[in-house]
C-alpha cells in the first residue's frame with residue numbers, strides 16, 4: 108500500500124532559504140500534513156509547520172502545495188500521482204519566519220482596524236430575537252476559519268507590499284459585510300469599507316473565493332453586494348436606510 | 358543574555374474559551390491582563406468544538422431549568438461532581454450564552470427568534486445552543502472579537518490598544534514562578550511565569566501576582582485522540598510543580614465516536630450531534646446494539662424498543678430517549694465490547710448511520726462539517742452510507758483542584774478554569790457541558806484573580822534563581838547532542854497509555870504502564886533536539902514531554918488506586934460502582950522537581966441539603982452509602 112514520495116520543501120529562516128529534496132514514505136489515506144509530520148519525526152526534526160486540528164477546522168496549516176494555497180491537513184496524497192514531485196512552500200504574501208511558518212500578524216492588525224459589533228444600547232442580553240433567515244447571511248461569513256489563504260492569494264497584496272496599509276484583504280472586507288448584515292448592528296459600515304479599508308481595490312477576480320477551504324462565496328456574497336450598496340448610497344442614502352433590515356423580531 | 362520582561366496584574370495562560378473569558382473579565386475589572394497561548398490567536402482547541410454549549414434557557418422545551426440541568430450533570434458524572442460547581446454552572450450558563458449574543462455571536466434560531474437548542478447525550482431536554490456543527494468556532498471568534506472590542510476601547514481612552522489587554526501568541530510557558538522569599542515553601546505565592554517565544558526561541562518572564570491556568574487537556578499522551586498537539590497537559594503539570602493539587606485524574610473521557618479510518622485520521626471526532634439529530638449505532642449484524650447496554654441506573658429513562666426511541670425525536674413528553682444518547686462512557690464501553698465480541702465494522706469500529714434517518718439535504722444542513730470531513734478525508738458520503746466509528750481519547754475530567762466560586766487553587770495567586778480544572782464534571786462530562794463550563798468558570802476565575810490582586814498588600818517578587826533554573830531546564834535539549842529522539846519517546850508514551858491505561862483497565866496493566874512511564878521519564882531527561890532556537894518543533898516537543906509524563910503518571914497512579922468502575926474509569930477487575938468510593942477523591946501532588954508524584958484519598962464534602970432534595974431517594978440509593986442516605990432522610994423529614 109505504502110510508497111515513497113518525492114517532496115521538495117522550502118527550508119530556511121530570516122529571509123534566506125532553499126527548496127530541499129526528501130524521499131518519504133506515504134501510507135493509504137494520508138494527507139500532506141501527515142507526510143510533513145513524518146519528515147519531522149524521521150528526517151528533519153526542526154522542520155517548522157503550523158497545525159492544530161488536523162480536520163480543516165482551525166485554519167493553522169495553510170501552505171502552498173505545488174504553488175496553490177491549500178490546507179495541508181485537507182490535501183489528500185491520493186490527489187497526486189505517485190511519481191509526482193510535490194513542492195511545499197510557505198504562503199507567499201506573508202514574511203517567512205521559518206520553513207512553512209509565516210508571519211501573519213498583518214491579518215491580526217487588520218482585524219483590529221475594523222470597528223467592532225455595535226448593538227443598540229437598549230436591548231439586553233437574552234432579549235435578542237432574530238429569524239434564522241436573517242442570520243444566515245452573516246453566518247456564512249462566520250464559518251471563516253481564518254486560514255488567511257484568501258488574503259494570501261489576493262493579487263492586490265500578493266507581491267504588492269505597498270498596498271498592504273490601505274487594504275484589509277478579502278477576509279476582513281468580508282468581516283465588514285458580516286457586521287453590516289448582522290440584524291442588530293447599528294454602525295454605518297459602507298462608507299468606511301470604501302474609504303478606510305480599501306474595498307475599491309478589489310476588482311472582483313474571485314481568486315479569494317476559489318481558495319477558500321470553507322467554500323464561502325466571498326466575492327459574490329460579501330464583496331459584490333457591498334460594492335453595489337456603496338454605489339447605491341452615493342446616489343440616494345434613503346435607499347440604504349430603507350433596505351437595512353433592522354431589529355426584525357418574530 | 359537579557360531576558361524579555363513584562364509586568365501585568367493578571368496573566369492568563371491559554372486563549373481558548375476559558376482563558377479568553379477569564380481575561381475579558383479581568384480586563385473589565387480594570388486589571389492589566391496578558392493572554393498567553395502556544396498557537397496563533399483564535400486557534401485554541403475550543404475552535405474544534407462542534408455540538409454546542411449546554412444552557413438551560415428553555416427555548417425549545419420550557420420545562421427546562423437549572424435544576425434539571427444540575428441533575429443531569431450530577432447523573433452524568435455519577436455523583437462524583439463537585440456539586441457547588443455543578444450548581445453554579447447550571448445556574449449561570451444561560452447568562453453566559455446570552456452575553457455572547459450581545460457580543461455579536463449568531464446562534465441558530467428557533468421559529469420564534471430565540472436561540473435554538475439541540476438534544477445531546479445525557480441532557481433531558483434539548484439544551485445545546487449551537488451553530489450548525491461549528492459551535493466552538495463561533496464561541497472562540499466571538500470572544501476573540503470581544504477582546505478586540507476592548508482593545509479598540511483602550512485605544513480611544515489611552516492611545517494604546519494593548520494598554521490593558523495584550524495577546525502573546527505562540528509563546529509557551531514552561532514554569533510558574535513563586536515569591537522569592539518563599540520559593541521552596543509550600544505556601545509561597547505566585548509571582549509570575551517563565552516561557553519562550555516559539556518564533557524566536559527567546560525567553561520571556563511575566564511578572565504578575567495572579568496567574569489563571571486555562572491550558573486545556575492532556576490527550577496527546579494517547580495515540581488515538583481527538584486532541585491536537587497543544588494538549589500536552591502543560592497547565593496540569595505547571596500547577597503540580599508549583600505545589601497545587603490535581604483531583605480526579607483517573608477519569609478520562611473516551612468519546613464513543615472517533616473516525617477509525619484512514620489510519621492517519623484515526624481518533625478525529627465525529628460529533629455527538631449525529632446521534633442527537635437521529636443517527637443510530639449498528640453492529641456488523643445490523644443490530645442497534647445500544648438497547649443491550651442500558652445500565653440499571655438509567656433503565657427507566659431510556660427506550661426499550663426502536664419504535665419508542667424513534668418516536669422520541671418528535672414526542673419527548675410521551676417517550677423515552679434512544680439509548681444511543683446515553684452518557685458517553687456507556688456508549689464508548691458498548692462499542693468497545695461489540696468490537697471485542699467480533700461484531701465490529703471492517704475497519705475495527707461500528708457503524709454510525711444517519712443516511713437512512715434524515716433526508717440528504719437535511720444532513721448537509723445540520724451536519725455540514727461532518728459531511729465535509731468524511732468526504733474529504735475518508736471518501737465517505739454520509740448522506741448515502743454509514744460512517745465507521747470507534748472510541749477516542751477526548752477529554753480529561755480531572756484537573757487542578759479549585760474553589761468553585763473563585764477558581765482559586767491551593768497556591769495563593771494561582772487560578773484555573775476550563776478543561777485544566779477538575780471537579781465540575783465528576784467522573785464523566787456530558788457533551789456540551791464543557792463550552793458552558795469555560796464561560797461560567799472562565800468568568801469566575803478572571804473575577805477571582807482580580808479580587809485577589811485587589812486584596813494584596815505587596816506584590817510578590819520573582820525569584821531570579823528560579824528564572825535561572827527555568828532557563829537552564831529549557832535549554833538542556835538544545836545543548837545535548839546524540840541523545841534520545843523526543844518524537845520516539847513521545848510515541849512510546851502514547852502507545853503505553855493507549856494500551857495499558859485506556860478505556861478498560863486492569864491492575865497488572867496499570868502497574869506495567871507505571872514502570873514504562875518511569876523508564877520514559879529517564880529517557881526524557883536525555884532528549885536532544887538538533888537545530889536552532891527559531892521555531893524548532895523538535896525542541897518544543899522535548900520540553901512538552903516533562904508535562905505529558907508527569908500527567909500520565911498521575912492518571913496511572915490514581916487509576917491503580919481507585920478500585921471500582923465509574924464514568925471515565927473502568928476497571929475490569931472491579932466492574933462495579935462503589936458508594937464508598939464515590940465519597941472519595943484521589944488527590945495528586947508532586948515534588949517541585951516533578952520526580953515524585955504522591956496520591957492521597959480525601960473525603961468529599963456532602964451535598965448541600967437543598968440540592969440533595971432535588972433527587973428522589975430511589976435514585977440516590979444507587980449512588981450513596983447507607984450513612985449518606987440516613988442524612989438524606991433526616992433532611993427530608995425536617
Ligand SMILES: Cc1cc2nc3c(=O)[nH]c(=O)nc-3n(C[C@H](O)[C@H](O)[C@H](O)COP(=O)(O)OP(=O)(O)OC[C@H]3O[C@@H](n4cnc5c(N)ncnc54)[C@H](O)[C@@H]3O)c2cc1C
Nearest residue numbers: 371372373375395402403406408530573775776789791792
Ligand atoms: C473535536 C472536539 C469537539 C468538541 N466538541 C465539544 C462540544 O460540542 N461541546 C462541548 O461543550 N465541548 C466540546 N469539546 C470539548 C471542549 O472543546 C474543550 O474541552 C474546551 O474547548 C477546552 O477549552 P479550554 O478553554 O479549557 O482550553 P483550550 O481551548 O484547549 O485552550 C487551551 C489554550 O491554552 C494554551 N496553552 C496550553 N499550554 C500552554 C502553555 N504551556 N503555554 C501557553 N499557552 C498554553 C493553548 O495554546 C490554548 O490557547 C470538544 C473537544 C474536541 C477536541
Ligand code: SF4
Nearest residue numbers: 261309311312313315
Ligand atoms: S475578488 Fe477582490 S478580494 Fe478577492 S482576490 Fe479578487 S481582488 Fe482580491
Ligand code: SF4
Nearest residue numbers: 251252254255257319
Ligand atoms: S474566508 Fe475562507 S479563505 Fe479567507 S480566511 Fe476565511 S476560511 Fe480562509
Ligand code: FES
Nearest residue numbers: 160161166168180
Ligand atoms: S490543522 Fe487545522 S485546518 Fe489544518
